[in-house]
Amino acid sequence: MQSLQHSLHDPIWRRAFRQGQRDITGAALGSMAMGLVTGVAMAKSGMGLGLILAVSLLVFASASQLACLPLIAAGAPLWVIAATACVLNLRFIVFSVHWRHYFAGHRRSYRMLMAYFAGDPIYAQFVRLHPVHLSTGRTSAAQQGYFWGMAFTNWAAWQLASLAGIFLADAIPLAWGLRFIGMLALLALALPMLTDRSVCCSALLAGIVAMATASWPMGLNVVAAIATAVLVGLWVDRYWRAR
Amino acid sequence: MPAYHDVYGWMAVLVLVLVTVFTRSVFLLPNGASRLPDWLRQGLRHAPVAALLAMVAPEIFLSHGHLLNDWRDARLVTVGAALLYYFLAKRGDVTGTILVGTATLMLFRIGLGWS
Numbered sequence: 609m610q611s612l613q614h615s616l617h618d619p620i621w622r623r624a625f626r627q628g629q630r631d632i633t634g635a636a637l638g639s640m641a642m643g644l645v646t647g648v649a650m651a652k653s654g655m656g657l658g659l660i661l662a663v664s665l666l667v668f669a670s671a672s673q674l675a676c677l678p679l680i681a682a683g684a685p686l687w688v689i690a691a692t693a694c695v696l697n698l699r700f701i702v703f704s705v706h707w708r709h710y711f712a713g714h715r716r717s718y719r720m721l722m723a724y725f726a727g728d729p730i731y732a733q734f735v736r737l738h739p740v741h742l743s744t745g746r747t748s749a750a751q752q753g754y755f756w757g758m759a760f761t762n763w764a765a766w767q768l769a770s771l772a773g774i775f776l777a778d779a780i781p782l783a784w785g786l787r788f789i790g791m792l793a794l795l796a797l798a799l800p801m802l803t804d805r806s807v808c809c810s811a812l813l814a815g816i817v818a819m820a821t822a823s824w825p826m827g828l829n830v831v832a833a834i835a836t837a838v839l840v841g842l843w844v845d846r847y848w849r850a851r
Numbered sequence: 852m853p854a855y856h857d858v859y860g861w862m863a864v865l866v867l868v869l870v871t872v873f874t875r876s877v878f879l880l881p882n883g884a885s886r887l888p889d890w891l892r893q894g895l896r897h898a899p900v901a902a903l904l905a906m907v908a909p910e911i912f913l914s915h916g917h918l919l920n921d922w923r924d925a926r927l928v929t930v931g932a933a934l935l936y937y938f939l940a941k942r943g944d945v946t947g948t949i950l951v952g953t954a955t956l957m958l959f960r961i962g963l964g965w966s
Contacts, residue, residue: 631945631946633946634945634946634947634948634949634950635945635946635949637949637950637953638949655860656857656860659857659860659861659864662861662864663864663867666864666867666868667864667867667868667871668871669867669871671906672867672870672871673867676863676867680859680860680863683859686862686863686866689863689866689867690866690869690870693866693867693870693871693874694870694874697870697871697874697875698874698902699898699899699902699903699906700874700875701874701875701877701878702895702898702899702902703875703899703902704874704875704876704877704878704879705878705885705887705892705895705898706895706899707878707879708878708879708885711879712879712885716879716880716882719876719879719880720872720875720876720879720880723875723876723879724871724872724875724876726875728903731899732899732900732903733945784956784957784960784961785925785926785956785960787910788910788926788929788956789949789952789953789956791906791907791910791911792929792930792933792949792952792953792956793949794903794906794907795903795904795907795911795930795933795952796933796937796945796948796949796952797903797945798900798903798904798907799934799937799945799948800943800945801899801900801903802900806897807896807897807900810897810900810901811897811900811901811904812904814900814901814902814904814905814908815904815905815907815908816908817905818904818905818906818908818909819908819909819912819913819918822909822913822916823916829905829909830902830905830906833901833902833904833905834898834901834902834905836901837897837898837900837901837905838891838894838895838897838898838901839894840897841894841896841897841901842890842893842894842897845893
């Protein structure tokens with residue numbers, strides 16, 4: 609990749625990359641906790657080591673891995689597995705709408721690559737430093753460096769922890785509640801996104817709806833929560849603007 | 852594991868990879884201007900934080916599908932400590948918030964043996 613080689617020698621890109629690495633540290637800790645939990649769960653799923661390593665290295669999505677492994681172990685039809693993974697990845701569809709503002713002007717292959725590496729914590733942290741996207745639809749060197757500094761660090765942290773979980777499954781005490789550290793990281797990342805009162809309203813309601821529908825299968829409660837937040841958000845925006 | 856099981860397993864992994872790549876890039880795939888209706892684009896500004904909190908809230912307040920009935924739960928203390936740090940000590944420090952929460956969780960789970 610010529611452009612990447614070019615970027616690596618750009619001091620602005622490099623400085624932004626290092627800042628990205630620093631800013632994602634806390635969230636990467638949460639990713640590590642989730643990676644460990646996912647690795648242990650995979651090791652104990654009864655699937656072969658080759659398959660487990662392939663899932664860990666290629667899929668890079670803890671929620672759909674945790675939910676789909678039991679389905680695979682039980683021999684569920686492939687379309688059920690695909691549907692479950694789609695629903696659990698719905699939030700990434702939402703993120704891709706937002707990433708489009710920043711990356712639409714780049715090549716399609718580059719857009720797909722960056723989207724693949726943009727795990728849960730990346731968008732929240734990225735928009736804090738770069739709330740405004742360029743009108744060209746292309747990212748600046750500083751934005752690109754920042755993105756890859758965060759995305760690479762988060763990816764590496766998750767992968768190392770997942771591999772550690774796979775190979776050290778019996779030595780890791782899950783009673784410590786490692787999974788909750790991953791959730792804590794997502795909560796901490798969500799806090800700075802509560803920028804105005806109508807977002808606070810929609811977010812609060814999303815949390816309540818997600819709990820009220822927690823018994824729904826396949827992570828559909830998150831879908832219900834997002835849909836509610838968007839509709840209520842639209843209404844609240846309009847209500848407060850009208851006054 | 853029988854051979855057909857292996858083929859099935861690899862196909863399932865392929866499905867997961869394809870779904871991951873597709874869902875993460877779906878709105879980045881088309882070239883040219885976005886064709887989302889305006890109202891939806893405005894509404895979607897509420898979606899990212901809603902998605903994060905929708906995943907987190909049940910993990911904090913529910914236990915086996917029911918609301919916690921005992922406040923002495925390490926998760927509540929952890930979230931309380933994290934929120935206090937974020938809003939009162941160092942507003943905007945995400946990394947510190949996660950570290951404070953993690954330390955609290957470890958203290959109460961491992962140190963004090965809370966559930």
